Amino acid sequence: MNRHFGSTPSAADFEALAHAAFARIPAPFADHLDGITVHIQEYADAETLAAVGLTDPFQLTGLYHGRPMSEESVWSSGQFPPRITLYRQPLLAEWRQTGVRLEDLVTHVVVHEVGHHFGLSDEQMHDLEQDQP
Template identity: 85%
Template structure:
C-alpha cells in the first residue's frame, strides 16, 4: 500500500496486510505459525510499554505475546495462544516519516515478531537483517 491522498488505512487494512505478510513466509517456517493471531491496537498501553522498557508509545510498532517455540512443552497449559499485536498509530507515523510502503513496513514488523515466536532475540534478528551470523 503506497501513500495516497485520501483515507487513512484502517484496522481492517492493517489486518489484511499482516495476513498477506504471513502468507509470504516460506516453508518450513510457515508450518509452525498455526494458531498465531494478529491484533491491531491504536497504541500499546502503559503497562505494555513499561514491560518492554519504553515510555514513548510511538516507539513500539509491534509485539509478540506468547511462549517461544523453544520453550513450549506438553506440560504447560492454560495459556493463551500466541499473538502478534500491531500498533496502528506508530506504524502510520513511521510510514509517513520514512516513505516506506505500508505493506513493506507491516511485513517487516510481522516477520520481526514471528522471529520472537521462533525464539530469536532482537539482537539476533538485527544481526540476521545485517547479513551477520
C-alpha cells in the same frame, strides 16, 4: 499486495496487510505458525510499554505475546495462544516519516515478531538483517 490507500488505513487494512505478510512466509517456517493471531491496537498501553522498557508509545510498532517455540512443552496448558499485536498509530507515523511502502513496513514488523515466536532475540534479528544484501 500493492495497495493504494485513499484515506488513512484502517485497523481492517492493517489486519489484511498482516495476513498477507503471513502468507508470504515460506516453509518450513510457515508450518509452525498455526494458531498465531493478529490484533491491531492504536497504541501500546502504559503497562505494555513499561514491560518492554519504553515510555513513548510511538517507539513500539509491534509485539509478540506468547511462549517461544523453544520453550513450549506438552506440560504447558491453560495458556493463551500466541499473538502478534500491531500498533497502528506508530506504524502510520513511521510510514509517513520514512516513505517506506506500508505493505513493506507491516511485513517487516510481522516477520520480526514471528522471529520472537521462533525464539530469536532482537539482537539476533538485527544481526540477520545486517547480513542481508
